[in-house]
Amino acid sequence: MSDFTTDQLHRYSRHIILKEVGVEGQLSLNRARVLVVGAGGLGSPVALYLAAAGVGTLGIIDDDVVELSNLQRQIIHATPDVGRHKVESASNSLKAMNPDVKVEPYKFKLCADNVLSIVKEYDFVVDGTDNFAAKFLVNDACVLAGIPFSHGGVLRFAGQAMTILPGESACYRCVFRQPPPEDAVSSCSQAGILGAIAGILGTIQATEVLKFITGNGQLLTNTLMSFDALTMDFRKIPLSRQEDCPVCGLKPSITSPVDYKPAVCDPRSGKIE
């Protein structure tokens, strides 16, 4: 039985008329709870498309404020938002996009002490973070809590994505054992990124979420999808679970989330110091 209002039927009509989504698929989207980690380059298109799609509850976590230099790619924020907390700015954009969506903002950083309790509240998690420490933290927490998630990363003109179903498919740590040494990697701020690259990759991640929730197609499980926008080459590298993976293998050495940079969570703000 559908409880859609007439407005909702119009809003979601292009989903409902898809054979693969239909009324049931749209209801599943409306009931779904998705956490977007990071309200930046990837989190912007992910959260906007999920809100537009009618995902019922969107958690969004980020401790940053909007800076002018973000606006070249972080399209959930606009010029008047400079100086505002990203989660507040993002919540406003999402509510404007679709008032049906309930936004749960977290105005602090994910860290080893808070990550499990947060990811456990959601059906699916999207990694839209910009650093390796956070990517491993999200992976480990989702694997330990058994929450499906999408890994995504972008730099310069390239991006990569992978979908992880804990216990079923290879995890991020099966492929990348540990973060590279800090001085070996460039951050976005040092390396630069073509803004639209974040849009391509974030939209791929949002598509994976929508496929997962509606039960359609083949996910990017056991697969690292990568692309180079300069040549527009997309490729898929097949992967498999590793028995010696430190978090999802047979004898895991990681049994609780770890912060890579020595960090202390302030229990009041959750901020890493």
Added chain:
Amino acid sequence: MSNKDHQLDASINLVGQGCPMNLVYTKVELAKMVSGQLLEIILDDGVPVRNVSRSIEEEGHDLLHKKQLTDGSWSVIVRKS
């Protein structure tokens, strides 16, 4: 509910509803029904009756009967898959 040849379980009048909302309302109605039940859809002549008929068949439902009514609209009877 019945017409001459079929015992209907539901009927929906979509005269005046353009594409794709006529298909949306049809799918919402079908979603309320169980497999094997019969739905009558009243559709405008032309694109609406052509598109909705094709779409419901593509979705695997059986189109049992299609008849033009005196006012030019169409009665389409579908058995839910």
